[in-house]
Amino acid sequence: MSHRQELVAAIAGIALALVVGCADLKTDLPSPVAPGVKVHGADWLDTTSAHGDVSECLKCHGLNYQGGTSGVSCVKCHHDEGATLHGRGWLDPSSANFHGKAIRAANWDMRPCQNCHGALYDGGKVGVSCRTCHTGGAGPENCSTCHGSPTTNAPPPDLDGNTSRSARGVGAHQIHLLGSSLSHSMFCSECHTTPGSVYEPGHIDSTNRAKVPLQGQLTHTVSNESSTFFWDPSRPALVPSPSYDLTSLKCSNTYCHGYFKNGNLTNAPTWNDTTGASGACGTCHGDLSIPLDTLGLRYLPKTISRGGTHPDLSPGLSFGGCYPCHSDVVDHNFRIINPSKHINGKLSFLGQEYDF
Secondary structure, X not given: OOHHHXXXXXXXXXXXXXXXXXXXXXHOOOOOEOOEOOOOOOOOOOOOOOOOOHHHHHHHHOOOOOOHHHOOOHHHHHXXXXXXXXXXXXXXOOOOOOHHXXXXXXXXXXXXXXXXXXXXXXXXXHOOOHHXXXXXXXXXXOHHHXXXXXXXXXXXXXXXXXXXXXXXXXXXXXXXXXXXXXXXXXXXXXXXXXXXXXXXXXXXXXXXXXXXXXXOOOOOOOEOOOOOOOOOOOOXXXXXXXXXXXXXXXXXXXXXXXXXXXXXXXXXXXXXXXXXXXXXXXXXXXXXXXXXXXXXXXXXXXXXXXXXXXXXXXOOOOOOOOOOOOOOOEOOOOOEOOXXXXXXXXXXXXXXXXXX
């Protein structure tokens, strides 16, 4: 066979293969429906029917779902029908198809969203920005996306959507973070290891339980050190060893709640207590079994007569025992008037603050 004949035979073979291939392809298509051919099932435009993995749509409808090689835009119909490419309810918190619930089911992994919405969630190839709603820093990866609110990263709500203080995920977060009539505000890092990003190792795991190592400086404040102004050489330094019990929800051995000189060393407040008893004045220092009187004996740190080092009150006093020495912190009615000087790791005495 000549070279020319070989070339003709090769071209004929290729043409035959193309004809057979096209014939096979066409047999997979449904009957043409005007004005064009539909390659999806009859229920494809039924709003109650799920479309499955929408990433497959990219092959024909383009990287932004606006038409691609098919010339048919997915976006127009979905927009007109009040739905998204993810289906109905994607933006409705009450829907089982709400995107927040889908992300939770994926253990809070939002990285697949970046495939379409861009690395910064600002539109990407679909031109729809997640940051329209998620306006905080880092967009959807902002702390308050999963817990907290636009005004604070700390619950409520917690990961389960709870808002009651009785919920373990809510508890006393707001009192610690924002402060109260008894104390100043605290940073999250006082109790938690604060991650630099949402996917930092140790931040999210299968338990969805926050880690509470209590490694902050305030919780570990040491009292009665030899270098302090009020050092008592007859007594050891009190070095807190803070811990949080995930079962009882109690904090123990923290400076903040009584582990200091003349404090109530065994005090263990309950994190989700709703009665206020766990943080009441007299729980960290004092004795709530003593009836309230004008001297405020129930609030005093352990006095000499009760085995401590705090001076006993003079019998001649006729008003609050805290006020004469600590007037910049508490008034004569035992009300804290300067929370920034209370539970701050210092002892305020006659207008000055000391390590103690």
